Amino acid sequence: MLLLIAIMAATTTLTLGLVLRDAASDPYETTRAATNGPDAVAYAADLSRLQQLATASGVTAHSGPYPVTSEKLQASGRTSDVQVIGRDTAEVAVDQPAVTKGSWVSGGGAVLEAAFADSLDVGVGDTVTLGGGSFEVVGVAVTAASPPYPGTSCFVTVGCIHGAIPQDQNLPTELLHNPGLVWLTQADVRSLATDPNSLSYVMNLKLADPADAQAFVDSYGGDGFVQSWQSIRSDATDLAKDSQILLLIGAWLLGLLAVASLAVLVGGRMADQTRRVGLLKAIGGTPGLVAAVLLAEYVLVALVAAAAGLAIGALTAPLLTESSAGLVGSAGTASLTGSTIVVVTAVALGVAVVATAVPAMRAARSSTVSALADAARPPRRTGWLISASRQMPVPLMLALRVAARRPRRVALGVASIAVTVSGIYILLVLNTFLSSQTQTGGYTEDQVQTLRHVLLVWTVILLSLAAVNAIVITWATVLDNRHASALTRALGATPREVSTALAIAQVLPALVGAILGIFPAGWILLAGINAITGADSDNAALPALWQLPALALATVLVVAALTAVPARLGGRRAVTETLKAELA
Structure with missing residues (x-):
């Protein structure tokens, strides 16, 4: 039982680490389907640049360009940096944020990104202050066009709501730290901008082949900033990746501990089986056969522990990958891939063999007479x-x-x-x-x-x-x-x-x-x-x-x-x- 528990602890944690990222990616895919998520998102201060991008090769549909400005939002006694996007009141075919509470934007009404609203503890009917003006929160929504709050630091006039910073040496130095995302009508956004020239613009693109999104970004990124949906998904699942790293660290530490535990347990059992070794050799068992007999029982325990670890890890993974407020759907039960099963089983067998090989070989090569006598060694x-x-x-x-x-x-x-x-x-x-x-x-x-x-x-x-x-x-x-x-x-x-x-x-x-x-x-x-x-x-x-x-x-x-x-x-x-x- 101790052998089983020791190996199962290591294999369970290793399984959690290996399946965690796959389990956590499902909510983003659900959100992307529910919001007609874009294949690429372009962000630039030059409006003509985005208009040219709309007719680029491979683009089949787009929404925007939409005006974007940076502001300070005050709510619940807190002040936060925000990126404010102006949207149409009518629905669009590419990136229509899914409203989870309330309704979509209207004149004088603001819609907050769900994770940001959850962080502020702000809901429908509350009032927030933007640029000195008051707006009623009319809705809470999710989008696949940017990762949920908190994002990364962004430049004020260029924006960067999509989790990365354009590599341009001429960008302004003022930063927004983890800005939230707010949607208003386009007229309300333009009224917030003190200088019309300070507005940036964002456009959502649909491509003929979504799998080619990164190649499109590489071709058309230029001085306008373009990000693929795969990159946004990666940013959206950062938390799951961090969780995976933590679990893998724990898995390898537990693996080392399991080896030490097994070595002690096996050493004790080998000492108790000295006479058994002598009997096996006395009836004609070779050292190799004796070692194989002694190893077989531990290999069997390792296989059982690996199976138990795989099952427990897969069933436990969703508990650590609950969807954030900024995504819809849930992780569900992670499916075990063939590579995960092979890796976990190999680690379990490796732990058992490493811990038992030396004691087993030492016992197998001992003298038959001394093993049968099982006499204590004089100090x-x-x-x-x-x-x-x-x-x-x-x-x-x-x-x-x-x-x-x-x-x-x-x-x-x-x-x-x-x-x-x-x-x-x-x-x-x-x-x-x-x-x-x-x-x-x-x-x-x-x-x-x-x-x-x-x-x-x-x-x-x-x-x-x-x-x-x-x-x-x-x-x-x-x-x-x-x-x-x-x-x-x-x-x-x-x-x-x-x-x-x-x-x-x-x-x-x-x-x-x-x-x-x-x-x-x-x-x-x-x-x-x-x-x-x-x-x-x-x-x-x-x-x-x-x-x-x-x-x-x-x-x-x-x-x-x-x-x-x-x-x-x-x-x-x-x-x-x-x-x-x-x-x-």
Whole structure:
């Protein structure tokens, strides 16, 4: 069951990451169909430029050009930058925003983009102030011609409501930060513009082949700004892409933890199956056959865990990809592609094989006679080490002896804690980053909550698996040392000293792992994430300095608490019962 849970945790998170973006793209497609979304959107200050574009090769229909101006909107005690588009009261064939509440534009009435209205907590019947004039909100609508609020920073006179900035060196320097989108009648927009020459214009284009939209943009972009519908979709699903990155980070961290967990579990089972190995070899089993027999059970568990992870991940993905207020439709249940199934299954099998191959081969190559005898290996004794140990407190001396008997297990314990702490370090970095985004307007509160839900998913799984690892390692240590612990108690050690020694044997590696998990592992992981995402590592939002030693201390205390119970149980087992069992 522990093997199954360990691999299933990793495969579930990996599945979530792989299917998340596909699941989140469905609402945009639904919105595009509901609004007769454009294949390309052109934005320019030169009206004649757009009029020429309307007759370009490949254009089959268009709407606009529509006047656009930039203003400050005041509502609900807040002031926000907005792009205001003048539209006709009649419906058009290309990009007719779908009204979700109220009605379409009319004289003196404003329609707000749905995500922007939701952010302001403004609804139909409320009053907003634009350019010093009051407008009644007559409707709320969605569009596929621009990504939902918040967008990106835009130049005032050129606009850029579509989520990107034209690459023109002569553009004005004043920026609008995450402007909202408002629709008015064309007459109302022109009345807001103090200078008619300050107006920009937007035009929505329908192409003969929507798949050629990017090629059209490359051909006709020029000094007017043109954006394809695929680019708008990419901007509209930025949140899903960020969620996908977070889940993939968690999946790989869980994969590393699963390897450490499996290695400990497999090592313990191999020790218990030493006599079984001897029997297989005694009846003619080759080392290869013995290794295959031992590996087969873990491969089978990995396949079951992969299937469970794929199912749970696909069913859970829609909960993390709920449609934003600026899109219609919902993500639904993500379909599993063949590539996703292959990747997740391969990772599960890889984790099982990596963790079990070495112990299985070591057991298979052991001597048949020694395996059948299953005798304990005598400890190595060094004179200077014995002399030094006499000066130590009894629990510390016993703890070091326990650790020295299983150096590979100690290394796995250090690695397990380092992986966990590096993941928590990244969590602190991301939490600091998300907090700064709400202050700067990079994300809305709802978007930050969605990303924090994603963080919570893999953080809970990560911490749970790490806790299981700590308990499993302690219990495996208790079982391996039951005979030695009984002899130690027979020679005068108290149950408390033995229990404390078993706990210290886990706490010391935890301290080393916590330090390594912060530096260098945490820093290396952060650098890798920045390299993958293209983020600026120099401007990374790092957690407060006091949080780092607090993280290391908390890790040690948690490990001490988790290992106390199995260590106490192991240290209080009856001496005579243990020694009789070993003799039998």
